[in-house]
Amino acid sequence: xxxxxxxxxxxxxxxxxxxxxxxxxxxVYLWDKDGKRYLDATASLWYMNVGxxxxxxxxxxxxxxxxxxxxxxxxxxxxxxxxxxxxxxxxRSPEPGSKIFFVGGGGEAVExxxxxxxxxxxxxxxxxxxxxxxRHHSYHGTNGLGTSLAGIPANTAGFGPMVRETEEIPTHDAxxxxxxxxxxxxxxxxxxxxxxxxxxxxVYPPMPGYMEAxxxxxxxxxxxxxxxxxxxGFGRIGTFFSPERFGIKPDLITFAKGVTSGYLxxxxxxxxxxxxxxxxxxxxxxxxxxxxxxxxxxxxxxxxANIKILEREGLIERGAQLExxxxxxLKSAEPFSIVSEIxxxxxxxxxVELSSEYLxxxxxxxxxxxxxxxxxxxxxxxxxxxxxxxxxxxxxxEHLDEISSALADSLSALE
Ligand code: PLP
Numbered sequence: 510x511x512x513x514x515x516x517x518x519x520x521x522x523x524x525x526x527x528x529x530x531x532x533x534x535x536x537v538y539l540w541d542k543d544g545k546r547y548l549d550a551t552a553s554l555w556y557m558n559v560g561x562x563x564x565x566x567x568x569x570x571x572x573x574x575x576x577x578x579x580x581x582x583x584x585x586x587x588x589x590x591x592x593x594x595x596x597x598x599x600x601r602s603p604e605p606g607s608k609i610f611f612v613g614g615g616g617e618a619v620e621x622x623x624x625x626x627x628x629x630x631x632x633x634x635x636x637x638x639x640x641x642x643x644r645h646h647s648y649h650g651t652n653g654l655g656t657s658l659a660g661i662p663a664n665t666a667g668f669g670p671m672v673r674e675t676e677e678i679p680t681h682d683a684x685x686x687x688x689x690x691x692x693x694x695x696x697x698x699x700x701x702x703x704x705x706x707x708x709x710x711x712v713y714p715p716m717p718g719y720m721e722a723x724x725x726x727x728x729x730x731x732x733x734x735x736x737x738x739x740x741x742g743f744g745r746i747g748t749f750f751s752p753e754r755f756g757i758k759p760d761l762i763t764f765a766k767g768v769t770s771g772y773l774x775x776x777x778x779x780x781x782x783x784x785x786x787x788x789x790x791x792x793x794x795x796x797x798x799x800x801x802x803x804x805x806x807x808x809x810x811x812x813x814a815n816i817k818i819l820e821r822e823g824l825i826e827r828g829a830q831l832e833x834x835x836x837x838x839l840k841s842a843e844p845f846s847i848v849s850e851i852x853x854x855x856x857x858x859x860x861v862e863l864s865s866e867y868l869x870x871x872x873x874x875x876x877x878x879x880x881x882x883x884x885x886x887x888x889x890x891x892x893x894x895x896x897x898x899x900x901x902x903x904x905x906x907e908h909l910d911e912i913s914s915a916l917a918d919s920l921s922a923l924e
Pocket of ligand 1: 614708
């Protein structure tokens with residue numbers, strides 16, 4: 510039977526006839542349909558923070574689905590899991606009194622934050638503040654605004670202009686933010702969006718002081734700081750939402766992935782009291798935005814159960830505790846001439862970059878490395894010129910050793 514399933518970001522002319530079927534999973538391991546075992550060195554797509562096979566989350570989903578699987582939350586309709594999860598997230602946010610806007614995933618969270626930044630300024634009488642500034646290498650999902658805010662050229666090519674009022678700046682240069690604001694005019698800029706550690710764009714940790722500097726620039730120019738914590742949240746870099754690691758208080762924080770460890774889809778935005786105020790205090794000022802499944806009770810129940818595990822097992826801190834160990838395990842790639850850089854060291858995130866000479870000769874080189882590692886029982890994620898590592902926060906040092914030796918053996922097979 511020919512597959513009818515069109516995979517995201519995938520060359521279906523090649524994948525179509527040969528889908529690779531994963532059948533089951535437990536903790537940091539997965540098994541294919543022939544029973545072969547693989548170490549999940551990427552926590553699926555950066556999100557399986559508590560690891561696979563958590564019956565506590567599955568039971569929470571089952572219990573909620575039997576009681577009230579889903580119902581709308583428009584108007585005054587609500588449900589217990591959405592109320593509980595919003596309360597838990599608000600209590601743990603950098604600013605007490607923050608509000609939580611739920612959506613279905615990370616791309617919708619970015620869309621929500623970017624629209625809310627503009628809507629906030631129009632609500633306080635500054636409707637001309639519409640530009641959103643973003644960084645080269647950044648990834649913010651595949652919706653309209655998120656695509657326009659992407660700093661990965663391959664992801665914007667071929668779609669034509671989507672949202673014109675976006676502006677890209679270099680990845681590590683805080684002064685470039687200030688210069689862009691001056692160039693555009695602060696009166697025209699609504700926000701600056703930043704991933705603490707850039708993920709899908711290549712795993713680029715911030716330069717020391719960068720996050721603190723951009724937070725100050727935003728404040729000085731009355732621009733909303735939007736931290737895209739879709740990958741970095743829920744322990745990935747060692748703190749709950751991720752901005753806490755830098756001591757900054759963003760106006761908006763987008764989250765998804767680790768909020769449920771992916772057991773069910775969920776995303777959202779933490780809205781600071783300043784941004785929420787015009788909407789929560791003035792009847793008639795409405796944010797006319799929100800997807801059908803905002804505050805989905807079953808997804809929120811998964812979130813509550815997931816956060817209880819993250820905190821009870823000390824997994825939030827583990828992202829930072831193991832960051833040096835992950836980086837050390839990737840150093841097994843150092844001796845190989847086809848490797849040009851090893852990145853990581855902030856959170857349980859890493860990347861091994863292949864040299865441009867090698868990729869010129871072997872344009873599919875990143876995929877070849879992924880395949881070599883897969884044949885040695887380790888899943889890694891391909892980025893445009895690198896492979897990425899972001900294992901579950903439950904990973905142990907012996908698993909990191911497995912990654913390390915599979916990496917060295919794979920590179921040696923390619924060199
Ligand atoms: N923002 C960041 C930083 C991401 O890494 C991603 C996905 O990887 C998104 C947004 C989009 O999230 P989703 O794929 O859930 O729409």
